Amino acid sequence: MHSPGSKPEETSREPGTACDCSRTAGFEIILDSIDAIVYVADMRTHELLYLNSYGRQHYGDPEALKCWQVLQAGQAGPCDFCSNPHLLDADGEPAGVYVWEIRNTRTGRWYECRDQARYWSDGRLVRIEIATDITERKRIEEELAAAKHQAEALAHVDELTGLNNRRAFFQLGLQAFRQAARAAGPIAVIMFDLDHFKQINDAHGHLVGDKVLVAVANGMRSQIREADIAGRLGGEEFALILPETTLSEALTAAERLRGVIAATRLAHGSIHIQCTSSFGVAVCEDGSLDLEHMLSLADAGLYKAKRNGRNRVEHAGP
Numbered sequence: 001m002h003s004p005g006s007k008p009e010e011t012s013r014e015p016g017t018a019c020d021c022s023r024t025a026g027f028e029i030i031l032d033s034i035d036a037i038v039y040v041a042d043m044r045t046h047e048l049l050y051l052n053s054y055g056r057q058h059y060g061d062p063e064a065l066k067c068w069q070v071l072q073a074g075q076a077g078p079c080d081f082c083s084n085p086h087l088l089d090a091d092g093e094p095a096g097v098y099v100w101e102i103r104n105t106r107t108g109r110w111y112e113c114r115d116q117a118r119y120w121s122d123g124r125l126v127r128i129e130i131a132t133d134i135t136e137r138k139r140i141e142e143e144l145a146a147a148k149h150q151a152e153a154l155a156h157v158d159e160l161t162g163l164n165n166r167r168a169f170f171q172l173g174l175q176a177f178r179q180a181a182r183a184a185g186p187i188a189v190i191m192f193d194l195d196h197f198k199q200i201n202d203a204h205g206h207l208v209g210d211k212v213l214v215a216v217a218n219g220m221r222s223q224i225r226e227a228d229i230a231g232r233l234g235g236e237e238f239a240l241i242l243p244e245t246t247l248s249e250a251l252t253a254a255e256r257l258r259g260v261i262a263a264t265r266l267a268h269g270s271i272h273i274q275c276t277s278s279f280g281v282a283v284c285e286d287g288s289l290d291l292e293h294m295l296s297l298a299d300a301g302l303y304k305a306k307r308n309g310r311n312r313v314e315h316a317g318p
């Protein structure tokens with residue numbers, strides 16, 4: 001195996017002299033004491049000309065093998081991610097250091113690679129790579145990214161029921177309303193509020209009240225289509241956005257959900273707790289109204305339902 005050297009014209013001493021040998025041995029001691037892979041490969045043939053001791057410990061003896069045979073797994077030829085194309089300028093001359101990251105296909109470990117083309121001692125162009133193991137840094141980065149993703153997801157979810165929280169409901173709702181406006185198509189909003197929920201809390205405690213809210217949310221989820229947007233707006237108030245839904249379809253959906261909630265019985269000790277809810281429905285047939293306006297109409301319907309005796313569905317039209 002050849003040893004690392006400098007550009008031929010810069011060499012002041014004939015290779016093979018005693019002084020050159022001791023200098024080369026010195027370089028090898030230095031390179032073998034580095035906690036990083038250092039290797040040299042012929043840029044044309046991919047022959048591995050040098051691999052330091054750290055590299056040999058992890059990838060074995062490279063004698064007479066190509067870089068892609070020693071350093072990567074399952075390669076039938078040069079890697080398609082080989083850095084060679086980045087190392088030469090338009091005139092085919094060394095273009096400086098190229099820094100990149102890769103997960104090694106043999107070991108699964110991550111490396112930050114600093115690659116550059118240089119002239120080897122016999123005049124050919126070689127790729128010199130110094131690859132530092134960054135697996136631990138990557139693991140921390142991935143954990144942070146996962147935690148951030150989870151925090152972002154949680155920021156949109158109502159903790160108790162798992163439904164969209166108010167913020168997510170409005171964000172998703174705005175998109176649905178934009179879509180309805182573009183298509184000039186129908187869109188419906190249903191709002192509902194549990195009846196005399198305070199009495200449940202007062203009689204059985206807040207925890208039981210929470211279970212009722214969860215049961216209502218589950219009933220809601222069981223009734224909606226994939227395109228529908230369900231949210232808990234706060235307290236015991238829930239809402240649904242139903243894209244491409246006409247008035248008669250929305251009234252049917254609200255009536256069905258009212259029946260499901262009224263029929264839900266929550267076991268609590270020796271008794272079963274039941275709860276009804278009042279619904280307000282608003283529909284815009286041509287997508288011309290915005291979410292705020294539709295929610296205020298649905299709220300007016302809900303208020304009407306409460307006033308007219310609760311456990312019922314009322315429509316408030318534009």
Ligand SMILES: Nc1nc2c(ncn2[C@@H]2O[C@H](COP(=O)(O)OP(=O)(O)OP(=O)(O)O)[C@@H](O)[C@H]2O)c(=O)[nH]1
Pocket residue numbers: 160193194195196197198199201205206207208209210213234235236306
């Ligand atoms: N258990 C529980 N109760 C809640 C939660 N949020 C709000 N509440 C309760 O919901 C009750 C709402 O009471 P009201 O606004 O008087 O409404 P209501 O008793 O349902 O009466 P109507 O709406 O007029 O039928 C209050 O007792 C609140 O404390 C919650 O997250 N969990």
